[in-house]
Amino acid sequence: MKKGKIFKLGELYCGPGGLACGALNSVSDDGRFKLTHAWANDYHPDTCETYRLNICPDNPKSVYCGDVRDLDIKSLSKIDAFAYGFPCNSFSNVGEHQGIANEKFGQLYWYGIEVLRHFQPQWFMAENVSGIRSAGTNDFQTILQDMRESGYKLVTNLYKAEQYGVPQTRHRVIIVGIRDDIDVEFKVPSPELFKDCDISSRTALEGITEDMPNSECRKLSDTVVRRLSYIKPGQNVWQAEAEGTLPEELRIKTRTKISQIYRKLDPEKPSYTITAAGGGGTFGYHWTDRELTNRERARIQTFPDNYKFVGNYSSVRRQIGMAVPCKLSEVVTTAVLNSFAGIPYESVEANLNE
Template identity: 25%
Template sequence: MITYIDTDKILQGFTFIDLFCGIGGFHCALSSLGARCVFASDIDKFAKAVYEKNYGLRPHGDITKIKVEDIPPHDIICAGFPCQPFSISGDQKGFDDPRGQLFFNVVAIAKHHKPKVIFLENVKNFEKHDGGKTLARVKKELDDIGYTVYSDVLCASDYGVPQARKRLYIVAFRDDINSSQFAFPTKIDEFKVLQDILITDAENTVNGSYVIQRETTINEAIPNERKNELVRIGKIGLGRQGERIYSVLGVSTTLSSQGGGLGGKTGMYQIDGVVRKLYPRECARLMGFPDTFQLAETQEQNYKQFGNSVVVEVIQLIAKEIARHLPRNNNQNGNEEE
């Protein structure tokens, strides 16, 4: 007999693994819904340290060196596999890049363990990379091992997170699960702006230089209404990428682990009469992490880690939609027994 979950802990009793886990955006989202992480993996020692500090679980290392049979059984695979080979800011070598090949490790694990769901995230450009052939290849690979695949590009600012961050999300259900009614979450009516998540100088606990000590050009007519979009109000120098100044009455730029210019990685904003970059705790909030989340020790690592993370709140919303289509019985892992 199969029943369906419809509670606050909608994933209670389900297990997941967290591949290319970084600082655990997937972990934060799914565990908040009751799911239990049974395995995590990443190669970055600094991210692994933050992950362990927050979740009490030390991630394993290089997934290419781990045998699939040594990974515990699980219901859901989560993987924000490396985006650099597919990003417009990279060389876009795709599957010809060794990092792009890591997707096939996800396939190998899924083929062996047959989890109920495969839940993936990557950059928006993945959808159109190589004329759409890359996404088509992903869908075929998952279809070939018995999964029904759904994908969509969602922007965080449409889901209550004041960041202009568009990402491709891929959800694949095992073919024996009826997922025909699955849909990605619809946009919410209310929105937040950057001003809503700012902290005071006194609340910032990480050392670093944030105020931009350069001559700035600010537009005379600064908007005074809240907008669910980037609101550019000025510039430094020629106003190229990384030299643009934005209003806190709009959303933030996309947080990035890389990127140059004075505003690289977080963007620049006029806040309390000065132009500055964002504090690490503000970056954490823009990625949906709670204020109890323990940060890395340096500004550099925080910027890198949050720029590489998934947006927790968006993952939560998608996970809730996934959960509505998951059968539940006493045999969570493996094939269903009706």
């Protein structure tokens, strides 16, 4: 039997802790492999406070708040595992899709490469939007090659969160790397294990009470409430307009027909993707005529109900929208830990491996 291990986890671009929350709740099926927090970095003050409060309240100084470009990576404590959801702004299909060519965001993945080369953790997990596959000319392959040249064998997969018990259609690329000299093979966990999960929005939002943290319900204008009253559950404003039921004065003048604009949840289906940015009408709406609360958004992202987000309403909404769903992180991390423990689990072929 392999000797157990508690991996020390370092994290860049940690966000409010969705990835860490899932990872730190993970344990191999035999209970011998797990993780503990070592350090984390993000540049957003509210986000860092949220992470400290929920992930490492007894060690707040282990969260380094500031621009990663100013972070002295070599001064950080030793780690055995590494996670980073490097910023997706330049890889998202919404926007210019510049990829690595984007000077502000495209090169930020490289700081994770520096961590890999300096610390040589036994394994790592990197996450990004599905659009990373087509950003730039050959950016995705460049990033993968840099990871391989850092000494890692990779398993790259597009995960559909709704197939893994997450009540949200959120599709993300996750790269798992195991150090070349370690005789461990990671396989993509099979979604078949979660096929009986009830991932409807109705079930996801059941039992939320006003005394839970971040449960403020934002007041909408009378015009928005009236507009929502004409939109059916699961529909957006464009569909209501196409049906001819939406009065002229409530129609949206812009022709940029983003599918999320004034889109309501369908209570019998998983939520559409919870996002961080966007203008009016993209904030996420209940099947009744109101905006989602941040606690409801957190439920959809599978954060625990006692997970408290720091900051004002819009800051918290941003944090939740940028996070990795806790449950998806837990699923992937548990598979990594079982791989190290030598415990077989039901798996599928990676869908992005070369």
